[in-house]
Amino acid sequence: xxxxxxxxxxxxxxxxxxxxxxxxxxxxxxxxxxxxxxxxxxxxxxxxxxxxxxxxxxxxxxxxxxxxxxxxxxxxxxxxxxxxxxxxxxxxxxxxxxxxxxxxxxxxxxxxxxxxxxxxxxxxxxxxxxxxxxxxxxxxxxxxxxxxxxxxxxxxxxxxxxxxxxxxxxxxxxxxxxxxxxxxxxxxxxxxxxxxxxxxxxxxxxxxxxx
Amino acid sequence: xxxxxxxxxxxxxxxxxxxxxxxxxxxxxxxxxxxxxxxxxxxxxxxxxxxxxxxxxxxxxxxxxxxxxxxxxxxxxxxxxxxxxxxxxxxxxxxxxxxxxxxxxxxxxxxxxxxxxxxxxxxxxxxxxxxxxxxxxxxxxxxxxxxxxxxxxxxxxxxxxxxxxxxxxxxxxxxxxxxxxxx
Numbered sequence: 001x002x003x004x005x006x007x008x009x010x011x012x013x014x015x016x017x018x019x020x021x022x023x024x025x026x027x028x029x030x031x032x033x034x035x036x037x038x039x040x041x042x043x044x045x046x047x048x049x050x051x052x053x054x055x056x057x058x059x060x061x062x063x064x065x066x067x068x069x070x071x072x073x074x075x076x077x078x079x080x081x082x083x084x085x086x087x088x089x090x091x092x093x094x095x096x097x098x099x100x101x102x103x104x105x106x107x108x109x110x111x112x113x114x115x116x117x118x119x120x121x122x123x124x125x126x127x128x129x130x131x132x133x134x135x136x137x138x139x140x141x142x143x144x145x146x147x148x149x150x151x152x153x154x155x156x157x158x159x160x161x162x163x164x165x166x167x168x169x170x171x172x173x174x175x176x177x178x179x180x181x182x183x184x185x186x187x188x189x190x191x192x193x194x195x196x197x198x199x200x201x202x203x204x205x206x207x208x209x210x211x
Numbered sequence: 212x213x214x215x216x217x218x219x220x221x222x223x224x225x226x227x228x229x230x231x232x233x234x235x236x237x238x239x240x241x242x243x244x245x246x247x248x249x250x251x252x253x254x255x256x257x258x259x260x261x262x263x264x265x266x267x268x269x270x271x272x273x274x275x276x277x278x279x280x281x282x283x284x285x286x287x288x289x290x291x292x293x294x295x296x297x298x299x300x301x302x303x304x305x306x307x308x309x310x311x312x313x314x315x316x317x318x319x320x321x322x323x324x325x326x327x328x329x330x331x332x333x334x335x336x337x338x339x340x341x342x343x344x345x346x347x348x349x350x351x352x353x354x355x356x357x358x359x360x361x362x363x364x365x366x367x368x369x370x371x372x373x374x375x376x377x378x379x380x381x382x383x384x385x386x387x388x389x390x391x392x393x394x
Contacts, residue, residue: 037252041260043260044271044273044390045274047387171368173315173367175368176365176368177364181269207375
């Protein structure tokens with residue numbers, strides 16, 4: 001006589017399934033929300049200053065009238081059809097003062113932005129950084145003292161030069177804006193291959209024209 | 212006894228729960244969610260890029276701020292060069308034509324400071340400066356002289372200088388150009 005098969009053998013355990021519907025609902029709500037607030041093109045702002053003659057008041061330092069005027073670095077980056085010249089303190093190709101005038105010819109049809117950045121870093125490292133005397137309150141382009149959201153003053157390095165963060169740019173009339181922006185990038189910061197760090201250079205460009 | 216009809220035999224099918232496989236859908240949604248979180252901006256788009264304008268690329272890392280905005284178009288993509296007022300990513304009025312924008316003063320005109328100014332833009336800025344100063348007096352919102360410029364990557368240096376000079380002459384000394392951030 002055959003035995004009746006056991007009930008246990010008939011029982012097949014159900015596979016436990018996670019209930020994904022609440023998560024799915026949440027994701028379906030989140031996706032349109034994030035789609036509307038996504039930034040597809042990352043935009044930035046490049047601040048510039050006016051040519052010295054046209055700038056109304058202002059100044060980079062917070063020096064008062066009683067104090068003796070600080071010396072000027074007068075850093076100039078002048079572009080022409082054949083290359084770019086970097087000079088300080090009014091040095092020219094004629095004066096040829098070593099360390100004060102450098103010229104970088106056009107390389108492969110474009111300006112040698114890397115060489116310009118390297119030269120500007122040399123000027124900042126050798127002349128500007130050693131001139132720091134302490135800290136002082138920052139002022140904006142309108143000459144107003146800058147303060148933090150909590151009301152405390154914004155403190156910046158007090159340089160020994162009046163225009164220690166300024167670079168004057170001169171370029172040919174037909175130079176496209178994209179090339180100018182590349183030049184401004186090269187004058188603002190420098191990727192130091194020795195330390196691997198991005199070094200600050202001259203973040204305040206003043207654009208003018210030298211006839 | 213009559214055999215049950217085929218319809219009755221099959222009617223049990225409808226009661227059986229059929230699960231849609233959600234795992235693959237969840238994978239897609241999770242990837243989308245991560246991608247969108249990466250491109251999420253808490254502040255939203257304070258500055259919108261104007262159509263038919265190729266902005267220059269820069270490695271700058273500052274974030275845009277909302278302020279009075281103008282567009283300087285070389286006409287390379289739009290075909291209509293000039294200076295425009297801008298609002299919410301759209302050009303509103305043409306302030307100066309391409310002819311005025313691209314004019315390079317030469318000879319005796321090179322010494323004339325007015326030759327480097329844009330009259331339409333100047334008038335617009337003078338009006339806006341007066342409005343913003345009124346707002347400062349009435350509401351206490353400070354007039355900071357900020358102006359945001361969306362300039363085409365192909366606009367020439369002479370035109371950029373003209374725009375900057377005109378802004379400076381009309382109390383907008385804090386000029387900022389919109390660029391596309393690149394790595």
